[in-house]
Amino acid sequence: MTSSGKPDRAARKLAFSGYHNRPAEGADTFLTAVGPGTPCGEYMRRFWHPFMLASELDDLPVPVRLLGEDLVVFRDRSGRLGLLHRYCIHRGVSLEFGIIAEQGIRCCYHGWHFDIDGTVLETPAEPSTSRIRHDFCQGAYRVVERHGLLFAYMGPPGETPEFPLYDTFAFEDDKLAPFKMNVPCNWLQITENACDPIHNAFLHAIVSGQQFAPAFKVMPALDFLRTPQGFLSMATRKVGEFVFLRAGEIIFPNVAQFPTGTNPVREESVLGHPTLTRWAVPLDDYHSLYIGAVHINPYSRARSERLEDYGVDKLPFIGQTADRPYHERQLEPGDYDAMVSPGPIVNRSNEHLGTADRGVVQFRRMLAAAIKAVQAGQAPELPRLPEHGRPVVTYAHETVLRLPHGNALADQKAVAEFGARAAQVFIDLDMRASVERNARAADKIRNALDEFCMREAASQAGQEAAT
Ligand code: FES
Ligand SMILES: [Fe+2]
Known part of the structure; x- marks a missing residue:
């Protein structure tokens, strides 16, 4: 053994030395972790990524997971693609059960209505004088259809890169x-x-x-x-x-x-x-x-x-x-x-x-x-x-x-x-x-x-x- 507690090189080269060569636990995640706020995740969020075939999307919302985030994708009745955070900002119901509207999608639980860019269009259970819909928005990402695939950009909106056409x-x-x-x-x-x-x-x-x-x-x-x-x-x-x-x-x-x-x-x-x-x-x-x-x-x-x-x-x-x-x-x-x-x-x-x-x-x-x-x-x-x-x-x-x-x-x-x-x-x-x-x-x-x-x-x- 070395002073660090690891077996020395000579011991590791012995025959039948599985005991001295047991794999280390705990991987370094610098290059692998992609969730929000991780170094690699922030880097990956600077690019457009495909996440499903266009043919997989019909007239119902589809829950997707991308870069460690839960999202929902849909095509509204006017044909525009939307990619929103999956859980309604009101009280968390999944928008995979949302009702697709002419413009955007409406949460099934209390009818909050979101446009494809996340704007809250309506909060019908609130009084008409309520300002609540102006104070918040549902998280939304840009999404485009190219090459029979749907691509998302999940980085800072002000840094959206041009879509790369190879x-x-x-x-x-x-x-x-x-x-x-x-x-x-x-x-x-x-x-x-x-x-x-x-x-x-x-x-x-x-x-x-x-x-x-x-x-x-x-x-x-x-x-x-x-x-x-x-x-x-x-x-x-x-x-x-x-x-x-x-x-x-x-x-x-x-x-x-x-x-x-x-x-x-x-x-x-x-x-x-x-x-x-x-x-x-x-x-x-x-x-x-x-x-x-x-x-x-x-x-x-x-x-x-x-x-x-x-x-x-x-x-x-x-x-x-x-x-x-x-x-x-x-x-x-x-x-x-x-x-x-x-x-x-x-x-x-x-x-x-x-x-x-x-x-x-x-x-x-x-x-x-x-x-x-x-x-x-x-x-x-x-x-x-x-x-x-x-x-x-x-x-x-x-x-x-x-x-x-x-x-x-x-x-x-x-x-x-x-x-x-x-x-x-x-x-x-x-x-x-x-x-x-x-x-x-x-x-x-x-x-x-x-x-x-x-x-x-x-x-x-x-x-x-x-x-
Ligand atoms: S949880 Fe979505 S409108 Fe209430
Ligand atoms: Fe191969």
């Missing part, structure tokens, strides 16, 4: 398939899954069945390249006669975009058309949504083109929900099992991180800095704010190019270096995602590959001559 939602020929999955764990566990491209090799190809294409069995070189919105979570592989770069994208604070996992790597392609855009949205500290949309278009290789395959707790990819028999989940676990099984909030002080975890480490560092900036009254450096009325440029992409010869990209260092160079092409172009950007990027990346391989060959020849 360029991937402005593709031509794009059919959107919105989905929403309930995940009983903290939002950071979902987000870290996206910062962790090595899990695509193990969970999705090597140890848990063939969930992704066989090319994902090849050990990738990893890199994490900064973008104006966050970073690219990159895996580059030499697959037969091809180099294959898959760059998922992390957009702060909780958005991610991914190319497909189905690329067979049999022909060249350079595509900045991610298949999926998703938000990891905290309902509270222990429950989250994996919510977003799949882009169905000629380039995105969606696993299904049938809209009915997507929806609430429905996504056509194995292991995204708990709806399989338990033994099947044990035999072939998926992302849901990996994200949820550590418990509602991972105690990160019990982790043992390696070099393959550096995307996760990078995200935590950047998140902590962004939270501290908001605590200090500053605007966080990330993400870059959208220019008024213009789509936000994003950078997720997937590249397959034929190598000029069999010895090209001879080791993982060369694979990593080329991957970073190729991904930087997309960032430097700074064009919105489009077929035109793909073509421009393809030319530049091909040139970069030729140049890289020529220099590599010259260096190899030099080394051979020297020996």
Whole structure:
């Protein structure tokens, strides 16, 4: 034992030393707690978050929980969306039992009538001379419908940001398939899954069945390249006669975009058309949504083109929900099992991180800095704010190019270096995602590959001559 009462390192490395390696209790909540007044919760309240499919809302109010707050969402009879604190400010009855009005909603108990912005329109049990309705209002948040989803902004009303229209939602020929999955764990566990491209090799190809294409069995070189919105979570592989770069994208604070996992790597392609855009949205500290949309278009290789395959707790990819028999989940676990099984909030002080975890480490560092900036009254450096009325440029992409010869990209260092160079092409172009950007990027990346391989060959020849 050390003087602090903890077992020393030598004791912890002994065989059968479970006694000395019992997990610590009590997780640090700086990056995970999202309720009102928490550091991370205040940061998260600076952004628009999706919280349900538009198709889930009909002509009755729906109770929702978001960022640890109990709310109710409804569409009034004039078609406007309202998102109010759930409990009536008069005496606390839930507005999920409110009666929707032409303008706003009326509490069932004593008829207080609230507009969608929280204004008290009427307190019918009070005398007509009463001023009470002018002295209070029901808490209300802005809510908009975009991409088949409802989004809320829950921060200071004077700081409401422009809604960010990501360029991937402005593709031509794009059919959107919105989905929403309930995940009983903290939002950071979902987000870290996206910062962790090595899990695509193990969970999705090597140890848990063939969930992704066989090319994902090849050990990738990893890199994490900064973008104006966050970073690219990159895996580059030499697959037969091809180099294959898959760059998922992390957009702060909780958005991610991914190319497909189905690329067979049999022909060249350079595509900045991610298949999926998703938000990891905290309902509270222990429950989250994996919510977003799949882009169905000629380039995105969606696993299904049938809209009915997507929806609430429905996504056509194995292991995204708990709806399989338990033994099947044990035999072939998926992302849901990996994200949820550590418990509602991972105690990160019990982790043992390696070099393959550096995307996760990078995200935590950047998140902590962004939270501290908001605590200090500053605007966080990330993400870059959208220019008024213009789509936000994003950078997720997937590249397959034929190598000029069999010895090209001879080791993982060369694979990593080329991957970073190729991904930087997309960032430097700074064009919105489009077929035109793909073509421009393809030319530049091909040139970069030729140049890289020529220099590599010259260096190899030099080394051979020297020996
Ligand atoms: S509790 Fe809502 S009007 Fe009285
Ligand atoms: Fe995954």
